[in-house]
Amino acid sequence: MLKLRITPTDMAWTWNGTAYVTEAGGSEVTPFTHPLVEQIAAVDGTRTAIIVRERAPGRAATSAAPVTVTPHELDEITDQARQWPLDYILIETAPLRPVRITAGGVRSTPLFLSHQDGILHGSWDMADLRPYVRGLNPKEVTRMLVYRPRYSTDTAFVGIHRMTERAVATFGGDLVIRYPEPVLHAEPRTLTANADVLSAFRTGIDMALDARPLEPDATLCHLTGGLDSGSIATRAARRWPGRVNTATLVIIGAGRDQQVRRRAEIRDSLPFGPDDLCLDTRDLLMFTPSSARARGAPVSPYDEPLHQHFVELNAQIAALGAHTVVTGLGGDEMVAVGSAESAQAARDKRQNFDLPWLGPRARAGIEYGDDGIAPPAMAGGITLLAAECVAPPLLQAGLWPVHPFTHRALVELGDQLPFHWRELKQLQRRHLSTFGLSEDACNPKARESFAELVEESLKLHGIALLHRILNEGSPLIEGGLLDPDGLKSMVIALESEPYREDPHSKLVEVITLDAAARAFL
Numbered sequence: 001m002l003k004l005r006i007t008p009t010d011m012a013w014t015w016n017g018t019a020y021v022t023e024a025g026g027s028e029v030t031p032f033t034h035p036l037v038e039q040i041a042a043v044d045g046t047r048t049a050i051i052v053r054e055r056a057p058g059r060a061a062t063s064a065a066p067v068t069v070t071p072h073e074l075d076e077i078t079d080q081a082r083q084w085p086l087d088y089i090l091i092e093t094a095p096l097r098p099v100r101i102t103a104g105g106v107r108s109t110p111l112f113l114s115h116q117d118g119i120l121h122g123s124w125d126m127a128d129l130r131p132y133v134r135g136l137n138p139k140e141v142t143r144m145l146v147y148r149p150r151y152s153t154d155t156a157f158v159g160i161h162r163m164t165e166r167a168v169a170t171f172g173g174d175l176v177i178r179y180p181e182p183v184l185h186a187e188p189r190t191l192t193a194n195a196d197v198l199s200a201f202r203t204g205i206d207m208a209l210d211a212r213p214l215e216p217d218a219t220l221c222h223l224t225g226g227l228d229s230g231s232i233a234t235r236a237a238r239r240w241p242g243r244v245n246t247a248t249l250v251i252i253g254a255g256r257d258q259q260v261r262r263r264a265e266i267r268d269s270l271p272f273g274p275d276d277l278c279l280d281t282r283d284l285l286m287f288t289p290s291s292a293r294a295r296g297a298p299v300s301p302y303d304e305p306l307h308q309h310f311v312e313l314n315a316q317i318a319a320l321g322a323h324t325v326v327t328g329l330g331g332d333e334m335v336a337v338g339s340a341e342s343a344q345a346a347r348d349k350r351q352n353f354d355l356p357w358l359g360p361r362a363r364a365g366i367e368y369g370d371d372g373i374a375p376p377a378m379a380g381g382i383t384l385l386a387a388e389c390v391a392p393p394l395l396q397a398g399l400w401p402v403h404p405f406t407h408r409a410l411v412e413l414g415d416q417l418p419f420h421w422r423e424l425k426q427l428q429r430r431h432l433s434t435f436g437l438s439e440d441a442c443n444p445k446a447r448e449s450f451a452e453l454v455e456e457s458l459k460l461h462g463i464a465l466l467h468r469i470l471n472e473g474s475p476l477i478e479g480g481l482l483d484p485d486g487l488k489s490m491v492i493a494l495e496s497e498p499y500r501e502d503p504h505s506k507l508v509e510v511i512t513l514d515a516a517a518r519a520f521l
Helices: 071-081 126-132 138-145 197-210 227-239 256-269 307-319 343-349 360-368 381-396 408-416 419-433 451-472 484-496 507-520
Strands: 002-006 013-015 020-022 028-031 037-043 048-054 088-093 099-103 112-116 119-123 168-171 175-178 219-222 245-250 276-280 324-326 400-402
Touching: 002 088, 013 037, 028 048, 037 071, 048 071, 071 088, 112 126, 112 168, 112 175, 119 126, 138 360, 138 507, 197 227, 197 408, 197 419, 219 227, 227 256, 227 324, 227 419, 245 256, 245 307, 276 307, 307 381, 381 400, 451 484, 451 507, 484 507
Parallel strands: 219 245, 219 324, 245 276, 324 400
Antiparallel strands: 002 028, 002 119, 013 020, 020 028, 037 048, 048 088, 088 099, 099 168, 112 119, 168 175
């Protein structure tokens, strides 16, 4: 949403057409330029407030130039800013006071913060903060290596911090980030005899789509063929006939033909736009020598594992003339089944941390994985982390992400649904069936995933990168987070034995983290 460089002693902000800057020239706040983003600033003669936020519909366009207001009016402006229903960042500065930054409760984009020599730096692109990295964060790296992500201010690097939802950061030479109070969620309810769940679902999707002034002709929907993106995209097509185009990555493996067939039926049955971008992953494996990670480019370890695929797909989306991408991200957590309701769900959540490549420091740190995590938010922590994964490659292409399943209306609906509506995503399946789609489209039999792509990529390109770790060393080995002997045994098994999705697929995180550590350190 923005990039910043702030020296707390700098004052007197002005707008130069693309950024807020100070007369001293040491500070700058640069909003992301996009039709769905706006910025305003106000000053009361002493204090300054800068607000960068997603636009809401039905409101007049704002002026970016700072306006002079009374102290009382500035208090009202900042109070109202904190109530904004969409993504926002509020920056407050004043002489002889720490800089204060507040993040909104809806996080469409990340903000990472660092500081050095009395200057605060921030960006949605972690690569911008590479000069301020001071080493690896063992606790966070361990979480990532064992596939146990946690939403917190921690990142994989000492010196880079994440602004979590509703958090408040203060900087006056040192950086302190304070978590908010937890969001309280409703419990599942018993439905009345005449309850119309599908109507409530459609209304929730409409409210999420209407929360921003979307331009249908410049909006594209991810349509993977999955139940989540399919539910959102079909509703968008029905609302804006012939105007919303689609895009996806086409998988390889057993589910490929089914994905192609189901997507074709969905598009043929509903009034989507004329263009459908399909990037075939059969022609682009992971970790190719020309990929950014393999070349040593500073790609965040939080960016998509399929980074190169989404960079290419996003470029095609932008070339089509779209500037906004609507996804199905968050659908899993919206209808997540709690362990109290399903013994199977509890078993499914058990994770095997006995990975042979874990170093002694990682093994010792597993039990501390939940320390310091953020409190419950409106959207789930996994959803918030996933939104951070997809945002940077989209922003780099000039695209803005919209995730309807993170909207309050859909989250609250999911919280209150009885078990039988959430189990196996019955909500999404029944919603798709209302469009007259076949059993094949609503209830796919084969798994549609990137598992086969991961397997082929590891065998053809990943093994070479794993050997590089063993031959050249790695910051992960130096930090006691990787055990080279255990890694070597697994690489030998990957080369000589039949592929096993668990644990072999988890080597993707080893490669991704090593590439990031090399690039950032």
